Amino acid sequence: VAVAQSVTDEQGKASITAPTHLRKSYNLRVYYNGFVVFEDVVRLPYRRSIIPLRKTVDMQRYSFFLSVHDTWGFIPEIKLTPIFTSSEMDEPTTLSSEQQSGGSYLFSNLPLALYQLTLQYKSFIVEEDIQIPSDDVDIAFPAEFSIKINILDSRGSVVNDAKVIVSRGGKQVEKQSNESGVIFSLPPGMYTVRIYCQDDLIGARKINVFSQRSFDVITTQEPVFSLIVTVSAIVFALIGLIFTYIKKDVMYFLKILAASLVIIAVVSPWWMLQGSTNSVETSTTMYLIPLELITKTTTADVISGELAYLPDLFIDVVSL
Structure with a gap:
C-alpha cells in the first residue's frame, strides 16, 4: 500500500511526508516513465521529524x-x-x-x-x-493500397492498350491498360496520372491515395465507331445522290439524305454545355450511343472527365 507519493518539480526535486516510527521501515521507490529507477529500504525514526532524510538518485537517460x-x-x-x-x-x-x-x-x-x-x-x-x-x-513503412484506374474514351467506352503512368516526387511506374482497366499498388500520397495513346497525351489528373479506390478517367480519345458510322452515312448519302441523278427523282435523294442525317444524329452529341475561364475549360455532353452524360475539364495540369449519374427512369425512357 502506498503511504505517500510525490512528483518531482522542474529542478528534479520531490518532498514526501510519512509517519515516523521507531521500528517499522518503508520501501522507497522512484518511478520514471513506468520503470523503477531506484529502490531502497528506509527507516524514519522520530528524529527524522526534525532532520529530514535526503536521498539522491542518479539515472542515465x-x-x-x-x-x-x-x-x-x-x-x-x-x-x-x-x-x-x-x-x-x-x-x-x-x-x-x-x-x-x-x-x-x-x-x-x-x-x-x-x-x-x-x-x-x-x-x-x-x-x-x-x-x-x-x-x-x-x-x-509497408502501407500500400490497390488502386484501379479505368481508362475511358470521350464517350465513356473502355480504351485498350493505353499507356498509364503514375508519378510522385520524380518517381513513376508505367503499365498498359486493358478491358479490365489497370491496377497499381501505391503507398499513401498524392499522385499524377498521365495517359498516352501512341505517345499522344490523352488524359491527365491528380489522385489521392489513402485507401483502396477505383477511378474512372475520361480521356480525349475519340471512339472509332462514331467515325465509321458518320463516314458510312455520308457515303450512303452520296450513293443516294448518284441514284437520284440516274432516276431524275429529287425526292429519292431527300429521303436518303434524311436517313443519313438521322444516322449521324444518333452517334453525335444529343446536347452540350460549355464554359471557360482564363485557365479552365469545362464541357458537359449527353450521348445516346452509349447512353452517357460526361463532364470534361481541361486545365494546365488536368485533362480528364467523369461520368455523371443518370436516373434509372431517364435511362428506361430513352432506351424505349
Whole structure:
C-alpha cells in the first residue's frame, strides 16, 4: 500500500511526508516513465521529524532517433505516431515521440531497457524490438493500397492498350491498360496520372491515395465507331445522290439524305454545355450511343472527365 507519493518539480526535486516510527521501515521507490529507477529500504525514526532524510538518485537517460519512409522511399504523407512500450516496465506506460523534419521522430529521456516500437496506420502495423541505447533506425513503412484506374474514351467506352503512368516526387511506374482497366499498388500520397495513346497525351489528373479506390478517367480519345458510322452515312448519302441523278427523282435523294442525317444524329452529341475561364475549360455532353452524360475539364495540369449519374427512369425512357 502506498503511504505517500510525490512528483518531482522542474529542478528534479520531490518532498514526501510519512509517519515516523521507531521500528517499522518503508520501501522507497522512484518511478520514471513506468520503470523503477531506484529502490531502497528506509527507516524514519522520530528524529527524522526534525532532520529530514535526503536521498539522491542518479539515472542515465538516452535519446533515440527514428526515420520513416514509405515503399517508394519518400516521407510518408500520412500521420504516423510511433510509440514505445516495454515489458520491463513496472507500470505499463506508452511513450510517444516528437516529430522532427524529414520524416524523423525523436524519443527523449529513455531509461536503459528493451522497448517495443509500434507504428500503425489503419490495418498496417510495424513492430520492432529496440534495445536502448541504440543507433538511429530507418524503417520502411509497408502501407500500400490497390488502386484501379479505368481508362475511358470521350464517350465513356473502355480504351485498350493505353499507356498509364503514375508519378510522385520524380518517381513513376508505367503499365498498359486493358478491358479490365489497370491496377497499381501505391503507398499513401498524392499522385499524377498521365495517359498516352501512341505517345499522344490523352488524359491527365491528380489522385489521392489513402485507401483502396477505383477511378474512372475520361480521356480525349475519340471512339472509332462514331467515325465509321458518320463516314458510312455520308457515303450512303452520296450513293443516294448518284441514284437520284440516274432516276431524275429529287425526292429519292431527300429521303436518303434524311436517313443519313438521322444516322449521324444518333452517334453525335444529343446536347452540350460549355464554359471557360482564363485557365479552365469545362464541357458537359449527353450521348445516346452509349447512353452517357460526361463532364470534361481541361486545365494546365488536368485533362480528364467523369461520368455523371443518370436516373434509372431517364435511362428506361430513352432506351424505349
